[in-house]
Amino acid sequence: KKTEFGLIGLGVMGKSLCRNLAHHGFRISMYNRHAPGQEEHIATDFKNEFPELREALPFDDLQAFVNSLQAPRKIMLMVPAGKPTDLLLEELLPLLSENDVVIEGGNSHYTDTRKRGELLSVHGILFVGCGVSGGEEGALNGPSLMPGGEKSAYRIVRPFLEAIAAKDGNREPCCAYIGPEGSGHFVKMVHNGIEYAEMQLLAEVYHIFAKTGRSPDQTADILGSWKAEENSFLLEITVDILRTREDDHWLIDRILDKAGNKGTGNWTTIAAAELGIPATMIASSLFARYISAFKDDREIMEATYGQASETSHIDKKTVFEAYRAARLVNHYQGFRLLREASAIHGWDLNLSELARIWTNGCIIRSSLMEKLPAILRSGDHMLLHPETVTSLKAWKPSLSKLVSACVESAVPVPVFSEAINFFNGFSSAHLPANLIQAQRDYFGAHTYRRNDDGGEKIHHTNWKKTKGS
Ligand code: 6PG
Numbered sequence: 001k002k003t004e005f006g007l008i009g010l011g012v013m014g015k016s017l018c019r020n021l022a023h024h025g026f027r028i029s030m031y032n033r034h035a036p037g038q039e040e041h042i043a044t045d046f047k048n049e050f051p052e053l054r055e056a057l058p059f060d061d062l063q064a065f066v067n068s069l070q071a072p073r074k075i076m077l078m079v080p081a082g083k084p085t086d087l088l089l090e091e092l093l094p095l096l097s098e099n100d101v102v103i104e105g106g107n108s109h110y111t112d113t114r115k116r117g118e119l120l121s122v123h124g125i126l127f128v129g130c131g132v133s134g135g136e137e138g139a140l141n142g143p144s145l146m147p148g149g150e151k152s153a154y155r156i157v158r159p160f161l162e163a164i165a166a167k168d169g170n171r172e173p174c175c176a177y178i179g180p181e182g183s184g185h186f187v188k189m190v191h192n193g194i195e196y197a198e199m200q201l202l203a204e205v206y207h208i209f210a211k212t213g214r215s216p217d218q219t220a221d222i223l224g225s226w227k228a229e230e231n232s233f234l235l236e237i238t239v240d241i242l243r244t245r246e247d248d249h250w251l252i253d254r255i256l257d258k259a260g261n262k263g264t265g266n267w268t269t270i271a272a273a274e275l276g277i278p279a280t281m282i283a284s285s286l287f288a289r290y291i292s293a294f295k296d297d298r299e300i301m302e303a304t305y306g307q308a309s310e311t312s313h314i315d316k317k318t319v320f321e322a323y324r325a326a327r328l329v330n331h332y333q334g335f336r337l338l339r340e341a342s343a344i345h346g347w348d349l350n351l352s353e354l355a356r357i358w359t360n361g362c363i364i365r366s367s368l369m370e371k372l373p374a375i376l377r378s379g380d381h382m383l384l385h386p387e388t389v390t391s392l393k394a395w396k397p398s399l400s401k402l403v404s405a406c407v408e409s410a411v412p413v414p415v416f417s418e419a420i421n422f423f424n425g426f427s428s429a430h431l432p433a434n435l436i437q438a439q440r441d442y443f444g445a446h447t448y449r450r451n452d453d454g455g456e457k458i459h460h461t462n463w464k465k466t467k468g469s
Pocket of ligand 1: 107132133134135192195260261262263264265362363
């Protein structure tokens with residue numbers, strides 16, 4: 001008997017999704033390339049490891065895998081983004097038939113997804129570029145899914161995706177049709193950008209508390225006490241991490257302070273720059289990781305310029321309020337980027353629905369995210385929604401205070417500082433951009449607009465001639 005759904009790529013995420021599908025009663029086929037020079041058959045070994053995979057069919061032959069699936073075939077790819085995905089699609093394409101659906105669930109760049117969709121459509125194959133968030137545990141127990149592509153393709157695979165997805169507070173699946181082309185992967189990319197800034201804010205909080213003489217355990221106690229009012233998955237895991245000991249030491253103290261990345265934060269920063277959206281916190285959290293990578297330089301610099309001083313004068317309440325304010329700004333910037341991309345690409349993204357599918361399963365789920373579907377549905381500017389206004393008015397002084405104190409004692413807080421600087425700029429009716437306009441006109445005759453004629457007309461001044469007059 002043929003199976004209902006196929007999965008290619010039995011890495012950490014692929015394996016967990018197979019078990020999730022099997023757990024929901026789907027008969028599945030699983031394929032992993034037979035590793036050359038190795039004895040074991042990855043798919044067979046995996047099947048034998050878990051009782052829920054009793055009915056699942058394992059393959060290391062792609063043709064046999066394809067033949068085992070009911071038509072139209074539904075095949076999900078969970079292979080590394082980039083070249084490996086293209087190579088696999090090349091191999092798979094000749095084996096498929098018209099109306100088969102391929103779902104690609106890696107962290108792919110949205111422009112690759114668009115190209116792949118076009119390529120497959122020439123052959124009558126339907127393509128869904130699907131963002132998958134939640135890591136290994138999410139994939140196993142319910143990820144947040146962001147499928148994009150042809151709506152007709154999504155309809156065919158919808159029952160499978162909705163069944164395996166996490167469920168929100170109303171038991172609705174954390175999976176919704178995102179939009180055409182690469183929109184699913186674009187949305188996942190921005191999810192990761194927001195994730196970068198959320199992670200960096202917590203890292204900065206940890207640093208501030210360490211500089212005020214707290215042990216990881218004491219910091220964990222403080223962060224743990226925040227959960228009642230400002231919970232998030234990332235806060236929870238941070239508390240766990242800070243409490244973890246190895247032998248007689250905090251494990252965190254033994255972890256090298258150099259952070260890597262796989263590219264999505266970089267892509268989000270580029271997309272924000274291309275679309276003209278000041279997603280400054282995402283960009284800054286990416287660059288904070290880059291600064292961390294220069295460990296050798298940092299060591300020499302510290303030896304030359306001296307260490308950051310203790311920052312004992314920052315109290316817990318200030319840090320908490322600053323953290324809450326900064327999170328609001330981060331979410332605003334991320335959703336503003338999504339809104340702009342939607343308008344430019346004509347994707348018609350439903351931002352409220354996006355926030356809803358991020359309330360569970362994904363890495364950026366949080367109590368704040370749970371409030372966003374209603375706020376975004378109201379159509380209000382997120383930073384002008386009455387609830388946000390009340391909160392930001394209350395917390396902004398702490399954000400300013402925290403950043404000033406950290407700057408004075410040389411504790412780097414790049415993302416907190418982007419939050420307050422963005423806020424100050426974005427809430428200033430007058431900025432010094434008039435001087436930028438004048439400078440551009442002075443050296444390059446780029447022209448400028450005036451505020452005394454409604455900004456309608458273009459002007460140019462011969463600055464050298466009028467100098468001083
Ligand atoms: C998720 C995560 C996941 C992964 C990213 C992070 O939503 O489940 O975002 O996709 O952690 O690869 O990438 P970096 O390696 O760039 O931090």
